[in-house]
Amino acid sequence: MAEERAERLTTQQVAEQLGVKVETVYAYASRGQLSSERAPDGKGSTFDAREVAELARRGRRPAAKAVAGGPVEVRTGLTLIEDGRLYYRGRDAAELAERHGFEAAVGWFWGQGTDPGVRFPVPPAAAEALDRASAVLPAGIRLPDRLRVAVAVASATDPLRFDLREEAVRATGAGLVAGMVAALPPTAPDPGPGATLAARLWSRLAPGAPGPGAVECLDRALVLLLDHELAVSTVAARVAASARAHPYAVVSAGLGATDGPLHGAAGLPAYRMLGDVLAAGAVPVVAEHLRTGRRVPGLGHRLYPQGDPRATALLRAVRGLAGGERVVAAVEELCEVAGGRSADQPNVDLALAALAHTAGLPAEAGEVVFAVARTPGWLGHAVEEYREEELRMRARATYTGPRPQHG
Template identity: 75%
Template sequence: MAERLTTQQVAEQLGVKVETVYAYASRGQLSSERAPGGKGSTFDAREVAELAARGRRAPVRPAPGEAPAAALWGSEPVTVRTGLTLIENGRLYYRGRDAVELASRCGFEAAIGWLWGLGADAPVELRVPPATAEALARAAAALPDGIRLPDRLRISATVAAALDPLRFDLRERTVHAAGAALIAGMVEALPRTAPDPGPDASLAARLWSRLATAAPTPEALSCLDRALVLLIDHELAVSTVAARLAASARAHPYAVVSAGLGATDGPLHGAASPLAHRMLAEVLADGAVPVVSDYLRTGRPIPGLGHRLYPEGDPRAVALLDAVRRLDGGAAVVAAVADVEAAAGPAGRPELRANIDLALAAMALTAGLPAEAGEVVFAVARTPGWLAHAVEEYHEEPLRMRARAGYVGPRPQA
């Protein structure tokens, strides 16, 4: 019989608390059996020795303010160090500058320049080369009717990559140039539904012409620009982790963006806004109480409420809803958001306050944009953030975030 260790013995051998031992077991890193007599658990000494040899402490739940860690090849967990974005005391900062303040003063192009470390007065020119624009237009025209706009974004990244013979040049300046063209190309690949604002218009104006059916008011365009800035980066969100993993394998910037876009397709991340849009539209038609009650009765989470990184509420949502309130009809939509918060539960609970997904839905409903507009805005806005993280990762050791599995399948036959 293999030697068995008690929980206390395992904790002493690994140098961890007893609670951590049980956390290892719950995640499949150690297999446990009930001790004789049914009191406590025992563990395979060989598994414990292997875990100790790897020097791998499982990141069960990061401490407050601690960055998530990724496991290396058989060594200590690595903290992903970044000089881009900080979330602290309920606020969001880009390179030390408050994101809400930046969004109130700068457009999207200037915010990209700031995030990319080019300076406070270095807006990035977002232009797509004519040959690439023509190829993207041909690819878009070949797609069947009914293709969702977020799917068109993913296709455009693939087409743009195929047209760039220098895509494997990972020097920072080249990545920035490719990224600026890609961001513009993603918008260029969307069908135009409103008057063309012209080639010298801001990216927000060009994106508006792909989402709306009429020209924007100055207030509406400013609101969209603010949304883009507020979403440009968010530390190690799931799509950013996917992007950094791709960059760790030295994938080119287009592939990095494709990895990020793939992660945004889930309803728990970038695709959360359309769900909030549908719910808020129902609230505007039928009132908050019956709609929220139906969600609660059927056990469905109410979309667009709460964010675990903001214990006092999402500051991005507050800033964007303030801009929405100033649009024609915006006051009624923002009031509906407040009604949702009130109907969801007692006041003062941060998990029942609007997050950025619900704020995007409020913007889209007020401006008459389609339900998927929030998802498109999220993806376009986050692209420069993914590229900034890629530049950081290109300077790190390759493949440093290769995780190790906690195998729970059948053991090999002797």
């Protein structure tokens, strides 16, 4: 017997079921989130009731626009921070990092599962342009700045960058991440075709071939930094996506927010401070910070009063590397001298600094690892934002200037 035809809904019925306008239903269809068929009478369209129910179940109904400066509700099915733990789509991030590499973790984060994971090929057109751009950049340019240039160059080579369908954004993102890594100058032997993204990134950061467990440790860091709910760079990325900026512009917005000392670039002072601790011990370093009224970097995180689980997982891996025991011991000494409270536990910036010192990576490595890892996270949030009401992230100002003059 032929399979029974699925129930079809009219456009108005879909709008009522999802709680959106009719125009939004057509927007869903244009982005491939709903498939439509012409109604039997030729008037209007019909939609598969099962697809509509799945769309509603996954919480894709656009949130109401903010009115007169009211708060915007950001619903996300990607990341949860709860009870001192970090989860990607309901799965503990530390556990995911221990069991899987970055390719599988991104696959999970993008809703595609861990097997076989996401491939990161460099688009041929972008590869040639990135090589040319890299060749003309000054030799001393910072590695994070090379990443920003790479995003702009890759964008210019992609005439289809305004394709905002989910599968197109994912493909763009995979190529962009690969291109960002490829744009960094090589510092170690090329790992060869088929290498993981972590192995490729190692060859752009490390001074030589990796020791036992080193690439796996870097891989773990990438997974742990993939996303962190609505961090400021993610908010910047979602604001760009709400204006329907293309994926490259979304990533550029996220990168812009990481250039401040309180977010992505927070790892540099932690790296320098840990170097001082390794050279002279924790007591004089902490004493100098106290004397000058500076906060000791790399300690504490307001979302994790009992300690950053990402730092715990990464430091555990660093300890297993050659020389890692000494570096992790320095981290522990620092925490003890700083006060030994929960608020003085290492955060992920200090854990990245520990990895860099152990593996001989440059001071900028933490910022690079953060940016590369977070790019698929920003694009995952962009995909969610593309489903929402456009321009909903507009804030309203409270005017404090002089009143207009009349008469």
